[in-house]
Amino acid sequence: MEPFPRGKAAIVSAATFGIGEMPDYSAIDLGAKAAVAAVAAAGLQLGDIDAVFSSFPSDFFGLAAAEYLGIQPRLNNNNRPGGSAFMTHVIHAANALATGACDAALILYGSNQRSASGKLVAVPRHAPFESEYKARYPISSYALAAARHMHEYGTTREHLAEVAVAARGWANLNPEAFARGPLTIEDCLNARMVSDPLSVQDCCLVTDGAAAIVMTRADRARDLVAEPVYVLGGASATWHNDYIAAMPDLTVTAAQESGARAFGQSGYQPGDVDVLQLYDAFTLNTILFLEDLGFCPKGEGGRFVEGGRIGPGGSLPVNTNGGGLSCVHPGMYGLFAITECVRQLQGVCGERQVPGAKLGIAHGNGVILSNQATLVLGTGDTL
Template sequence: MEVESFPRGKTAIVSAATFGIGEAPGYSSLDLAAKAAVDAVAACGLKLTDIDATFTALPSDMFGLAAAEYLGIKPRLTSGNRPGGSSFMTHVVQAAHALEAGACNAALIMYGSNQRSGAGKLVATPRSAPYETPYKPFYPVSGYALAAARHMYEYGTTREQLAEVAVAARAWANLNPEAFARGPLTIEDCLSARMVSDPLTVRDCCLVTDGAAAIVMTRADRARDLVSRPAYVLGGAAAAWHNEITSMPDLTTTAAKESGARAFAQSGYGPSDMDVVQFYDAFTINTILFLEDLGFCPKGEGGRFVERGGIAPGGRLAVNTNGGGLSCVHPGMYGLFAISECVRQLQGTAGERQRANANLGVAHGNGLVLSSQATIVLGTTETL
């Protein structure tokens, strides 16, 4: 495969911050995002006036201008690209190119949502789906249930294997004081939970929470002056193969197969080199699909890969070390939290859940119904 041009290692994420995870009554989505942004900027020693590029996908800021106004800054570059939960990985890719080209000097990527305290339930984006609506699917869960059912049919994947994903996420969340859902969770708890859209129970589905996250990116030469362990952007790519689930070419293979291959090729590393892996796990089937499509195991082997705590603490691969969207946080979109956790692992600030000698990590985002996929590979100084 021909490797596309990418400014490998020329830019870095210098700080990551989260705020309001779980329930944050009294805050608007923009309030939450702004607080995370202020914390992220302060954490790397910059001032808000140093920020000259903003990347947002806020539910209340369709044009990406309210965030800059709220923060009192005047960016020369703004972007509101929003292909669902993969938006933030695409923002990292865009920011890397813009920084390397000199179009900006310090980029802020921010997100926040008060979905839990504001609405109390998952808020689906208004949509027109003439070939699906007559069947009254639950959006988006029925689309993921369809993919899960097909994977079970083709590869023998079981509900117990899906439950392994949820149980592993909870085990990681139990090491994370910031995680919203903590406490014991067993395979049987998942299997006996209320069915939402067959074969997915409520334990196969992401949380509905409040929360915000923000990261700051600069060029590599400046990054080394700001923090001791920048997370260098080694590769990044996106791919979209469909919009509605009824147009998905193959329900068991996502566009992550393409975005991952391109991002890894740019980075010079492969799946087996990764120390930490952060997936957008809106549903348990996501993790199994992305393990396969990003090359951590062969197609059809994802279910067996996660068995016996394969991705839990102490397992063969550290996946979603903050607890993921299943047990840590999911305020409408989770992608920026996956990036933030990857940065924390590489910077060695993840506390009890910290992976020893973490130098390489991948953060993968997913949008809509397995529609938009985006992958970034991050590394420490040792990986340049």
């Protein structure tokens, strides 16, 4: 197994800001608000931060966050493989902290996507094998993968709807969530089709919002907060760029690799996990990642989520904040999956709190099922 500084780094705080609509804020304004809140919650000052990891939509060089916050870091990183970027930031920060390259790392993100455009913003692409078919980017690619999963394994639109309904159930317990209120299987099946077989209820939200976390070495963490969350494993894997045509099998993702490596580093297995935060840009994602991370066999994801299994009161709590489907999705969701995992393990989630949660997964998805990154996080009891 590849070396990883298991338990040597910890997340000491997590904060969110501006979930929903924040028309008077730029993306970096939002991110800075979350960052200031996270640093304060860790009992630190901005001047204590000597590593900054960010991936703002309009900050190509990745230097704007440090300047905006008045930080002059020793280490700066804006690795950006899509929505999984923030899981890779945690991996890089854990290694940097363990080797002494930095002492306190800030990971932040913000986007005003809803206020700025009100819709998903497609990036310019040159896809010679796809553009002729006038596909809608990115949803048509995910729709193609969903159709293949249905063909191969008998997955149904009802199974996809189970994912959306479970996410809404959690969102209804979360005061921060943007989309709240009743949602039924029938509502999903009758929803407007966007790219067959995916309806509007199978697609993530378009919101504003920001999130931030602070990481330190484990030996310092307990001096800062009562409940540090330790990084027990972290791995990423890239199997292709952003063209669905490059996937050898539309039903299998690199989460098979990232998950196996991260679990191997941690010493735990899927059956040990108490809370699971998955990047649910589309309902299909949740099903694919449940399979590829080892929570159920390949092809069984649809049947696995039946009967509210991943919703409130179910046997496997998944996306307990409401996920990208019902809580927040401002361009990229990855850091919000991490913040929710941290909050669950710190026991501060109020009505949606999973009792006794000690071990959690935060899994990120980048671009078109392209980059996958998995974090295994745990309380002090898991060290």
